[in-house]
Amino acid sequence: MAIQIFHVKGTRSVRVIWLCEELSVPYEIVPIDFSADYRNSDEWRAMSPTGKVPAMTDGGMTMFESGAMVQYILEKHGQGRLQPEPGTxxxxxxxxxxxxxxxxxxxxxxxxxxxxxxxxxxxxxxxxxxxxxxxxxxxxxxxxxxxxxxxxxxxxxxxxxxxxxxxxxxxxxxxxxxxxxxxxxxxxxxxxxxxxxxxxxx
Ligand SMILES: N[C@@H](CCC(=O)N[C@@H](CS)C(=O)NCC(=O)O)C(=O)O
Structure with missing residues (x-):
C-alpha cells in the first residue's frame, strides 16, 4: 500500500509530496479539512495529537512532523539520493x-x-x-x-x-x-x- 499523505494545500505537506515526486516514490494524497473544528476532532487528533498538518501513514505506521517524514522517506526510498552520506x-x-x-x-x-x-x-x-x-x-x-x-x-x-x-x-x-x-x-x-x-x- 502506498504512503498516504494527509494534505492541505499550501501547508507543510508540500515538503513530503515534493520529495516523493523527486524520488518517484508512489503516494496517495488524502485531502483534509483545515478548519479548527476538524483539526480539534478526535479523528484528526488520533493522527496528529497537536491538531497540526501534515500527517502520514505507511503500512500500519502513522506519523506527524514534516521533517521527520522527509528523513524517513529518504532512508526508506532514497538509496543515497538527495542527502550526503551519514557521518560526513x-x-x-x-x-x-x-x-x-x-x-x-x-x-x-x-x-x-x-x-x-x-x-x-x-x-x-x-x-x-x-x-x-x-x-x-x-x-x-x-x-x-x-x-x-x-x-x-x-x-x-x-x-x-x-x-x-x-x-x-x-x-x-x-x-x-x-x-x-x-x-x-x-x-x-x-x-x-x-x-x-x-x-x-x-
Ligand atoms: N513542525 C511541524 C509544524 C506543523 C504545522 O505548524 N503545521 C501548520 C500548517 S503548515 C498547522 O497545522 N498550523 C495550524 C496550527 O498551528 O494551529 C511540522 O513540520 O509538521
Missing part, C-alpha cells in the same frame, strides 16, 4: 539546514502566520508580527550568506532545499522575502521551477 561533514551541514528550516526560520514565520491570519481577530497581537519579522529577517540573512558561493545550501541540490523551500514559501506569504535577500530570492525562484515543487503546491 556534508551530512552535518545537510542536517543543520534541515533543522534550521523548520526549527529556526519557520518558527518566527509561524508566529507571524498565527497573528496575521489564523487566530481569531480579537486574539491577534501586532507586536508578535513585528517581533516575528525581526527574527525571520536574521534567519534570511543567514540563508543569503550561505548562498554566496553556491546555488543550493550544499554544493548539490538535496532534500535540505526541500525543507528550506517550504519555509521560504511561508516567508514569501508573510512578505519578508524581499529584495534585501537577492540570493535567497534567486534560490527560491530556482526551487519553484522544479516540477516536484510545482506539483506539490498546485
Amino acid at each position: 561533514a556534508d551530512r552535518a551541514i545537510f542536517l543543520q539546514w534541515c533543522w534550521f528550516a523548520e526549527a529556526t526560520l519557520a518558527r518566527p514565520l509561524g508566529d507571524m502566520v498565527h497573528h496575521l491570519f489564523l487566530k481569531p481577530e480579537a486574539e491577534r497581537l501586532p507586536e508578535m508580527v513585528v517581533d516575528g519579522e525581526k527574527r525571520a529577517r536574521v534567519c534570511l540573512e543567514a540563508v543569503n550568506s550561505a548562498l554566496q558561493d553556491q546555488d543550493y545550501l550544499l554544493p548539490e541540490y538535496t532534500a535540505a532545499d526541500i525543507m528550506m523551500g517550504y519555509s521560504l514559501l511561508l516567508a514569501a506569504r508573510v512578505e519578508v522575502l524581499d529584495n534585501e535577500y537577492p540570493l535567497v530570492q534567486a534560490y527560491f525562484e530556482k526551487l519553484q521551477a522544479r516540477p516536484g515543487y510545482q506539483l506539490a503546491t498546485a
Whole structure:
C-alpha cells in the first residue's frame, strides 16, 4: 500500500509530496479539512495529537512532523539520493539546514502566520508580527550568506532545499522575502521551477 499523505494545500505537506515526486516514490494524497473544528476532532487528533498538518501513514505506521517524514522517506526510498552520506561533514551541514528550516526560520514565520491570519481577530497581537519579522529577517540573512558561493545550501541540490523551500514559501506569504535577500530570492525562484515543487503546491 502506498504512503498516504494527509494534505492541505499550501501547508507543510508540500515538503513530503515534493520529495516523493523527486524520488518517484508512489503516494496517495488524502485531502483534509483545515478548519479548527476538524483539526480539534478526535479523528484528526488520533493522527496528529497537536491538531497540526501534515500527517502520514505507511503500512500500519502513522506519523506527524514534516521533517521527520522527509528523513524517513529518504532512508526508506532514497538509496543515497538527495542527502550526503551519514557521518560526513556534508551530512552535518545537510542536517543543520534541515533543522534550521523548520526549527529556526519557520518558527518566527509561524508566529507571524498565527497573528496575521489564523487566530481569531480579537486574539491577534501586532507586536508578535513585528517581533516575528525581526527574527525571520536574521534567519534570511543567514540563508543569503550561505548562498554566496553556491546555488543550493550544499554544493548539490538535496532534500535540505526541500525543507528550506517550504519555509521560504511561508516567508514569501508573510512578505519578508524581499529584495534585501537577492540570493535567497534567486534560490527560491530556482526551487519553484522544479516540477516536484510545482506539483506539490498546485
Ligand atoms: N513542525 C511541524 C509544524 C506543523 C504545522 O505548524 N503545521 C501548520 C500548517 S503548515 C498547522 O497545522 N498550523 C495550524 C496550527 O498551528 O494551529 C511540522 O513540520 O509538521
